[in-house]
Amino acid sequence: MHYGEPPTTAIVKPTWLALLLSLSIVIAYFGFILMVALAKPLLGTMIVPGVSLALVLAAGLLLFCILASSIFVIIENRKTGKGETP
Numbered sequence: 001m002h003y004g005e006p007p008t009t010a011i012v013k014p015t016w017l018a019l020l021l022s023l024s025i026v027i028a029y030f031g032f033i034l035m036v037a038l039a040k041p042l043l044g045t046m047i048v049p050g051v052s053l054a055l056v057l058a059a060g061l062l063l064f065c066i067l068a069s070s071i072f073v074i075i076e077n078r079k080t081g082k083g084e085t086p
Contacts, residue, residue: 015076017075017076021071025064025065
């Protein structure tokens with residue numbers, strides 16, 4: 001790049017992995033929200049004193065999103081580390 005030249009930006013196509021992980025996260029979130037809306041008595045079930053099923057599922061959803069994001073970052077960084085363009 002030379003002085004005065006506008007910076008170039010690459011438009012990156014979403015990969016199958018990005019679409020798959022994004023779709024799985026959206027489905028998991030909507031599933032949880034639907035359970036909150038339609039199955040309140042089920043989510044209120046106490047697993048152990050002080051811990052309901054809703055709390056366990058919410059924590060699991062959070063961990064699932066962290067795991068999905070980590071998988072995506074690791075795989076995409078390995079691709080770009082080998083000289084491939086994203």
